[in-house]
Amino acid sequence: MAYGxxxxxxxxxxxxxxxxxxxxxxxxxxxxxVVQDAWLRWSSADRDNVRDARGYLVRIVTHLSLDRLRQTQARREAYVGPWLPEPLATDFLSETLPDSSERALLAESVTLAMLVVMESLSPLERAVFVLREAFGFPYAEIGAMLDRSDEAVRQLAGRARRHVTQRKPRYDVDTAAQRDITERFLEAAAGGDMEGLMALLAPDVDVISDTGGKAKAPRRVVEGAENAARVFIGGADGNEKAAQPQLLFREINGQPGLLVLSDGELDTVMVPMFRDGRIARIYIIRNPEKLGGVRV
Structure with missing residues (x-):
């Protein structure tokens, strides 16, 4: 097989x-x-005997990811403050997946809320769930990838699906309404309008900030509308670098998100989640080591 x-x-x-x-x-x-490691293995493999390149490569990536998950468990347990997945700009989904149903399926499987829930799955459950629910691989093919029987894979898939269904929060998906609420929220926060903020927040809203100890933000989950509003009143979200930060709307993990730029550099990614027309949760990622998946 030629190099090209x-x-x-x-x-x-x-x-x-x-x-x-x-x-x-x-x-x-x-x-x-992981993908780079997969390329190294692919480039040195005996590819003449590979009939299904996609399945072969996905198997390599899945095993490498399982190994990496086990290696990072201790690192995450020692993480300073709440740990959140790294945000990912997903505007490309609209371009690469013109089919709206396929785009919706992949976008839903990559939301921050879904990734947080998947953190509670075992590595094998997570692998089966991703391969089956997000990419639609047949059970038999997943079993071959993981060296498990078809029945074992079905049991893992069922257990993972039940777990995710029980723990996955219910959020709204009206993109236009979400952007409108977010803009009103930002306007109220900038103007110090406590009453205006409270009207946009669900009573049980929570704010989860991931800094890894490398930026200023609450190190514990902030619960309740009044407490959450105070985080944002008067610039209390910890963005002290710039008096007037630049704000950009982007699609983050399949949902409307907000980028905060300080001196032209990405400083914060904020993703509000909505329920019944109000903000029910706000994810804030300020750890600079976690912002590589969002290019301005």
């Missing part, structure tokens, strides 16, 4: 490989490392 051909085949499947690795790991940088 092996590159072409790998690049043809790169987006799927990144999709599997990112959903498995919840970390963009780790997913890139």
């Amino acid at each position: 051909t092996e590159v072409d085949v790998f690049e043809e499947h790169r987006s799927v490989l990144m999709g599997v690795a990112y959903r498995m790991l919840g970390e963009f940088a780790d997913a890139e490392d």
Whole structure:
């Protein structure tokens, strides 16, 4: 097989490989490392006997991701403050997946809320869930990838699906309404309008900030509308670098998100989640090491 051909085949499947690795790991940088390792194995493999390049490569990425998950468990347990998945700009889904149903399925499987829930699955459950629910691989093919029987894979899939269904929060998906509420929220926060903020927040709203100890933000989950509003009143979200930060709307993990730029550099990613026309949860990622998947 010519060198150019092996590159072409790998690049043809790169987006799927990144999709599997990112959903498995919840970390963009780790997913890139896994895909690079997969390329090294692919480039040195005996490809003449490979009949299904996509399945072969996904199997490599899945095993590498499982190994990486087990290695990072201790690191996450020692993490300073709440741990959140690395945010990922997903505007490309609209361009690469013109089919709206397929785009919706993949976008739902990559939301921050879904990735947070998947953190509570075992590594094998997570692998089966990603391969089956997000990418539609048949049970038999997943079993071959994981060296498990068809029945074992079905049991893992059922257990994972029940777990996710029980723990996955219910949020609204009206993009236009979400942007309108977010703009009103920002206007109220900038103007110090406590009453205006409270009207936009669900009574049980919570704010989860991920800084890794490398930026200023609450290190514990902030619960309740009044407490959450106070986080944002008067610039209390910890963005002290710029008096007038630049705000940009972007699609983050399949949902409307907000980028905060300080001196032209990405400082914060904020993703509000909505329920019944109010903000029910706000994810804030300020750890600079976690912003590589969002390019301004």
